[in-house]
Amino acid sequence: MRILHLLASPFFSGPAENVALLARAQRDAGHEVTVAVDRRRKDVPAEEPAVPRFQELGLLDEGGLELSVKSPPWRMWSDSRRLRARQVDVVHSHFSHDHFLARWGRPRGAVLVRSLHAPRSLRSSLPAADAYTVPASALLPKLLERGKRARVLPALVDPRFRPEADRASLRRELGLTGGPLVGMVSTFQPSRRHVVGVEAFAKYRQQRPDARFVLVGDGGLLDVTRNQVKALGLTDAVVFAGYQQGADFARWLKALDEVWLLGLGNDWSARAAAQARACGVRVVAVDEGALPDLADARVAEPTPEAVVTAALSDVLSPVAHPTNARIAADVLALYADAAGGVRR
Structure with missing residues (x-):
């Protein structure tokens, strides 16, 4: 099967990592897979650029698509013509710009699949696709009720996320002491509820006095959180690890006993929860996006008291997260089902 993923972003962030892992798993299953990304915006100093990463993975599409929301109309028209001339079996679009282009430039005989990465995309004006x-899973009924072919595309996990063989040594290397080690791994923004997390940790420490709180990330509310930690007298028990990515992020995650995920950003697949589970780290999470599917203990409501109750419950989920190969097989089955519907 010849598969072309469209990802109109110059950044290797948000859904990009999930798309890369899906494309790799599809390729490993014997299919011809490439990913087209935004080739217009080359200056992306604030984030990791997508082109080098997809190029390194051998997945970067070289079919001449500019695929940018910043493209002028004549370049979008050119993209549409180039796409229409492609010889592919599946066009899998991931952003609204991709889907607009694919709707008007769909190659003859190709199946069109649209991935929705956040609930705001699931609206009454949803563009048609196969x-x-x-x-x-909470979003699936809304599509099935409309008679759409649809499946859940869970977070895929890079192989670097696996249990640490010598966690004690890793913690020494990172300068971490005490225990249990509880963490939050997300951007410091209102939707992630660090204020709730810090207050919950203060209450949690009344029951676990040797506990330490590790906060990985950066963002606009970082100083607010630092001030809250100081005001609650938690300075010696809280570690601000800063922004981490790649192998460094995996190391910090593996060092934890438990991670608290108290809110989501733009990507509702809850990738951090899947990564934590793969590392053998317990997940305590609120009821948002895919978090209920991945949590060991669910937080009934986003309050400090509810977080502490869930954290102290010691509940572990018996449900294993699917492998990348299993997820890829399910998506390939969706393609085949859609292709059958198109032929009929």
Whole structure:
């Protein structure tokens, strides 16, 4: 099967990592897979650029698509013509710009699949496609009720996320002491509820006095959080690890006993929860996006008291997260089902 993923972003962030892992798993299953990304915006100093990463993975599409929301109309028209001339079996679009282009430039005989990565995309004016994916099971009924072909596309996990063989040594290397080690791994923004997390940790420490809180990330509310930690007298028990990515992020995650995920950003697949589970780290999470599917203990409501109750419950989920190969097989089955519908 010849598969072309469209990802109109110059950044290797948000859904990009999930798309890369899906494309790799599809390629490993014997299919011809490439990913087209935004080739217009080359200056992306604030984030990791997508082109080098997809190039390194051998997945970068070289079919001449500019695929940018910043493209002028004549370049979008050129993209549409180039796409229409492609010889592919599946066009899998991931952003609204991709889907607009694919709707008007769909290659003859190709199946069009649209991935929705956040609930805001699931609206009454949803553009037509042969099949859809959603990031969480809670969103699936809304498509099935409309008679759409749809499946959940869960978070895929890079192989670097696996249990640490010598966690004690890793913690020494990172300068971490005490225990249990509880963490939050997300951007410091209102939707992630660090204020709730810090207050919950203060209460949690009344029951676990040797506990330490590790906060990985950066963002606009970082100083607010630092001030809250100081005001609650938690300075010696809280570690601000800063922004981490790649192998460094994996190391910090592996060092934890438990991670608290108290809110989501733009990507509702809850990739951090899947990564934590793969590392053998317990997940305590609120009821948002795919978090309920991945949590060991669910937080009934986003309050400090509810977080502490869930954290102290010691509940572990018996449900294993699917492998990348299993997820890829499910998506390939969706393609085949959609292709059958197109032929009929």
